[in-house]
Amino acid sequence: MECSDDLQRMDIDMIHRFLSEESSWAKGIPLETLKRGMEHSLCFGGWSDGRQIAFARVISDQASFAYLLDVFVLPEFQGHGYSKQLLEFVLRHPALQGLRRFVLVSSNARGLYQQFGFQALGKPETYMEIHRPALYQP
Template sequence: MECSDDLRRMDITMIHRFLSEESSWAKGIPLDTVQRGMEHSLCFGGWSEGQQIAFARVITDHASFAYLLDVFVLPEYRGQGYSKQLLEFVFRHPALQGLRRFVLVSSNARGLYQQFGFQTLGKPETYMEILRPALYQR
């Protein structure tokens, strides 16, 4: 798989379709919301035979904090190590070196993320959130 962080190469149609129709976390997300999110994030893609098959993005201040999200490999390409290849590419990115905190929210693939050093929150009582899970279904 070939990986890139070139936003111009990203297949926004495929990314939006997956997030809005197949993901468990962004069902119904509008296209313009996906586009704005991508424009203000570091985006990473994976390609096989010229077709984008994987995506991830990172929201970061490039200094001390990063949030990994929207990680996926298209279903028909899963189980072939592509997610690991994509994450290895993400974690080598120059803007993501030396960060104090790197977080993600995941209900699955925990074993994959643990391979990259992620652990459960050390002090979950210190984290707070505003969560609007049905925001895109309005």
């Protein structure tokens, strides 16, 4: 798989279709919301035979903090190590080196992320959130 962080290469239609229709975390996300989020994030894609099959993005100040989100490999390409290749590419990105904290939220791929050093929150009682899980639902 070939990986890139070139925003211009991203297949926004495929990304939007997957996130809005198949993901559990961004179901119904409006296209304009996704585009705005991508414009203000580091975006990463994976391609096989010229077709984008994977995506991830990182929100970061590029100095001390980053949040990894929207990570996926299209279902028909899962099970071939592409998620690991994409994560390796993301974590090697020059703008994401020397960070004090790198976080993510995952309910179903914790084993994958643990292979890259992510672990459960050390002090979960210190984290707070405003969470609107059905924000994009009518």
